[in-house]
Amino acid sequence: MGHLDRLYSQLPVWAQHGVVSIYGLYWYWLRFGGNYQQYVKGFTERDRFTTADWRAFRQKHLRQLLHIAATQVPYYRKDWDARTKAAAIEGRLEDLPLLDKEPIRSAPRAFVRDDLKLRRPLVFHTSGSTGTPIATYWNIQEFRNSMALREVRSARWANVSFSMPRATFSGRMVEPNPESQGPYYRFNAVERQVYFSPFHLRPDTAHFYVSALHKHQIQWLTGYAVSYYLLAKFITEQGLRVPPLKAVVTTSEKVTPGMRSVMELAYRCRVYEEYSTVENALFASECEYGRLHTSPDWGVVEILNSDGAPCEPEQVGQVVTTCLARTYQLFVRYRLGDLAMWDSQPCPCGRSMPVIKEVVGRIEDVVVGPDGRQMVRFHGIFVNQPHIREGQIIQESLEQIRVKVVVTEGFDDADIRDIVHRVQQRLGVRVHVIVEPVSEIARTPTGKFRAVISHVAEQAM
Ligand SMILES: [Zn+2]
Numbered sequence: 001m002g003h004l005d006r007l008y009s010q011l012p013v014w015a016q017h018g019v020v021s022i023y024g025l026y027w028y029w030l031r032f033g034g035n036y037q038q039y040v041k042g043f044t045e046r047d048r049f050t051t052a053d054w055r056a057f058r059q060k061h062l063r064q065l066l067h068i069a070a071t072q073v074p075y076y077r078k079d080w081d082a083r084t085k086a087a088a089i090e091g092r093l094e095d096l097p098l099l100d101k102e103p104i105r106s107a108p109r110a111f112v113r114d115d116l117k118l119r120r121p122l123v124f125h126t127s128g129s130t131g132t133p134i135a136t137y138w139n140i141q142e143f144r145n146s147m148a149l150r151e152v153r154s155a156r157w158a159n160v161s162f163s164m165p166r167a168t169f170s171g172r173m174v175e176p177n178p179e180s181q182g183p184y185y186r187f188n189a190v191e192r193q194v195y196f197s198p199f200h201l202r203p204d205t206a207h208f209y210v211s212a213l214h215k216h217q218i219q220w221l222t223g224y225a226v227s228y229y230l231l232a233k234f235i236t237e238q239g240l241r242v243p244p245l246k247a248v249v250t251t252s253e254k255v256t257p258g259m260r261s262v263m264e265l266a267y268r269c270r271v272y273e274e275y276s277t278v279e280n281a282l283f284a285s286e287c288e289y290g291r292l293h294t295s296p297d298w299g300v301v302e303i304l305n306s307d308g309a310p311c312e313p314e315q316v317g318q319v320v321t322t323c324l325a326r327t328y329q330l331f332v333r334y335r336l337g338d339l340a341m342w343d344s345q346p347c348p349c350g351r352s353m354p355v356i357k358e359v360v361g362r363i364e365d366v367v368v369g370p371d372g373r374q375m376v377r378f379h380g381i382f383v384n385q386p387h388i389r390e391g392q393i394i395q396e397s398l399e400q401i402r403v404k405v406v407v408t409e410g411f412d413d414a415d416i417r418d419i420v421h422r423v424q425q426r427l428g429v430r431v432h433v434i435v436e437p438v439s440e441i442a443r444t445p446t447g448k449f450r451a452v453i454s455h456v457a458e459q460a461m
Pocket residue numbers: 287288289291293347348349350351
């Protein structure tokens with residue numbers, strides 16, 4: 001815990017609301033000051049770009065970016081040989097090597113360009129939920145540009161706006177006391193934003209969350225998908241009523257069709273999924289037709305097969321991104337660790353931004369059978385398990401799977417047998433399955449939920 005965090009944790013709740021609002025003033029300027037409106041206009045205009053427009057846009061910006069990488073960024077200057085640099089300067093992305101997380105984790109500043117040193121860049125840290133925390137460096141314009149992107153392609157596509165009162169589930173430690181009796185949120189009066197704590201959400205605290213929505217007349221929700229899903233379950237189970245909401249825009253975790261219908265029932269509005277990363281290497285959002293469009297003005301997205309060649313539509317491959325919008329710290333052909341596939345069908349909305357048919361999972365979420373078969377979406381075993389509130393699958397070895405479950409009343413041996421059966425059905429009867437009822441499933445340091453943790457996937461891929 002840093003100095004400021006310690007100070008914050010010692011304040012009474014009313015003072016914490018105040019601090020959040022004062023801090024909110026600074027963030028408001030950071031997010032929506034300067035050229036923000038101009039950036040919004042740019043994204044809005046490009047919404048209707050044709051495929052040819054996008055091709056021209058990509059060529060121009062990619063060439064500029066790769067030129068900077070080859071000449072101004074210490075990592076690429078050192079790591080790329082003369083031929084690679086020549087390919088970069090000619091804008092031939094496909095001839096450049098892929099970039100892993102490790103070099104960024106160990107020396108993030110080596111990716112910052114030399115010719116634009118800032119005394120105080122903005123620094124954001126990824127959660128490290130995958131074991132590889134990364135520091136990213138931004139200038140203020142890039143950050144505002146990223147907010148404009150979310151306004152245009154997430155909020156407005158969902159018929160809402162960051163100027164409307166909203167609630168957010170994020171990794172911010174707004175309630176430092178784990179034993180707190182509530183409230184489990186802090187209110188930023190400047191943006192009329194409720195910051196919910198994902199760490200305190202339980203059946204017995206759910207009504208506090210709902211009453212915060214009423215009290216502050218919240219109109220839309222954004223943030224962690226799993227937190228909103230759990231809150232939705234509690235709302236339905238307990239017959240709680242939410243105020244009229246316009247949309248839920250989820251981030252972070254993947255939304256399954258089951259989660260979506262539970263949320264739409266409880267919140268009585270549509271759910272829109274946003275697919276992005278903390279390092280903002282990629283951005284995709286859901287249009288009115290429910291399709292996930294990537295934003296080519298944010299970056300180039302590639303989906304590659306095991307030979308490194310582009311996948312055909314409907315073929316699963318690894319996601320590799322080159323962010324065009326961030327030119328202070330440059331990530332070129334960055335391996336996100338996600339698996340996804342392109343859609344073969346154009347979207348009826350008429351936008352020519354490429355459509356991701358499905359984000360299949362993360363590479364480290366892949367569960368591997370003793371015979372080598374690989375499966376994503378393994379947490380599907382929890383579908384239609386009425387006595388399980390939350391479940392997590394941990395692959396400890398090729399032969400052993402531990403299933404942690406938070407159960408409701410009525411859970412018994414038949415449920416355990418059913419889980420064991422479902423796992424063995426997928427991986428074979430040789431697999432030893434341990435079902436472990438627990439009181440809660442630990443979140444990552446930033447409050448995210450991981451449905452699957454595999455200790456063998458990385459070696460197997
Ligand atoms: Zn569309």
